[in-house]
Amino acid sequence: MTHPARYWHREGERIVCTACPRLCTMSEGQHGFCYVRKHEDGRLVSLAYGKPNAVAVDPIEKKPLWHFLPGTTILSMGTAGCNLGCRFCQNWDLSKAKSHHKRALELAPEDVPALARREGAASVAFTYNDPTIYPEYVIDAARAARAAGVAAVGVTAGYISDAARADMYPELDALNIDLKGFSERFYHKLTFSHLQPVLETIEWSVKRGLWVELTTLVIPGHNDDPEELRAQFRWIAEHVGPDVPLHLTAFHPDYKLQDVERTPPETLIRARDEARGFGLRFVYTGNIWDRVGSVTACPGCDLPLIERRWHAVAANRVKADGTCPGCARQIPGVFDARSQSTSGGRRYHLL
Structure with a gap:
């Protein structure tokens, strides 16, 4: 069908x-x-409408979204296929499959929020592969979720047309956009796509008040050049501001990059320090154990606000109104489900 x-x-x-x-x-x-x-x-x-090939309940921190309903669970779903050809894809069994190669679940858009509620999830994520390839389903399911008081999230590479982006993204409550590298050479050679459309998507989304977090998988020998990373941090600071969270995550050998070593933890820790040197306030490390890189600290008084153990929240001191209990500074993000609008979408104004 x-x-x-x-x-x-x-x-x-x-x-x-x-x-x-x-x-x-x-x-x-x-x-x-x-x-x-x-x-x-x-x-x-x-061929993907209403036919997710993977459905699971995850911690929302796994998306990763660390400033959006922390400590809650999220119903995650994805289909077969993808519009990128990343040689390092860590979900390649889905992204490189055709619809009929994978068993699909029949899940109509209007049934998505009911399933989320049944599983105790505060939100639903379109993830695992890229929701860009099934925007029709995302739009209808996100609208149904909003009507039922369930948040909707997109995890995407941001390689999307202006028209599809303008229709789909405003229906979502949060986005994690993969900024896979910061050179056209990397994008062309390793993802079979282009950098500039992704930068345009990031800037468009933030400037329209959508809640956005960025993720970069740091791959040794491919996108870990210090000068390239500095250029990326500078671009983020200048084009979307210092309060957009950035997740720097460790690569492990997969798909067609089996011969590339894992990312050394010190590479991520050094990159995090440099990113903060460019004024970025919320920079995190992922796929490694790094206590400092997993804490959300208040940029006003440096109070540890959210402490994490891998994908679990160990402590959350952010007040329900999103302020720091130490200095009353507003922390960018959504930290209480009760602040989630279900009538036309919420807009987030960064500091």
Whole structure:
């Protein structure tokens, strides 16, 4: 079964998908690069609508989102396929699969919030692969979630068209955007995509008041050059501001980069210190044990506000109104589910 897709136009007998900058051109019967958008009977259809291939309950810290409803659980779901070709993909069994290669769960958009509630989750995440390839489902499911008082989250590479982004992102309550590196060479060679559209997505999202956290998987020999990382930190500070959380996470050998070593912890710790030197206030390390790099501290009085043990919150001292109990400074983020709007979406104003 298929579902009509949006974001396409016709060029003669072919169809051009406009959901992402890849602009796949398909003859009748062909799939796009993502495997789940197909030219069928003269129109574009989605093979992923209402058919997640992976569903699980995770700590929200695993997304990673560390300033959005900390300590809660999130219903995570993803489909087969992806619009990037990352050689280091750590979910490649999903992202490189076609829909019919993986058993799918039939889950209508209106049933998503009920499942989240049944599992005790405060929110739902479109993750594991990239929700860019099934925006129709994300939009409908996020609207159903909002109506039921369940937050919706997107975990994405941000490689999306202007039109799909303008429709899908405002329906979400939070985003974690993967800034995979900071050179066009890295993006072209290791992800089969381009850097500039991702930067545009990040800037667009933050400037429109969406809650955004960034993640960079630091890969030895590929995107860990100190000068490249400094350029990234400078860009974040200048273009989206010092209060957007940045997660620097450790790589482990996977998919087509089996011969690359794990990221040394000292690489992440040094990068975190440098990022803070550029004025970034909330920089975290992930996939390693680093007590300092897992604490959210108040930028006003340096009080440890949220302490974490891997993906578990050990202590949360942020007040329900999002302020520091020590100095009353407003901490960017959403720290209490009761502050979550369910009538048109919440907008977050960073300091």
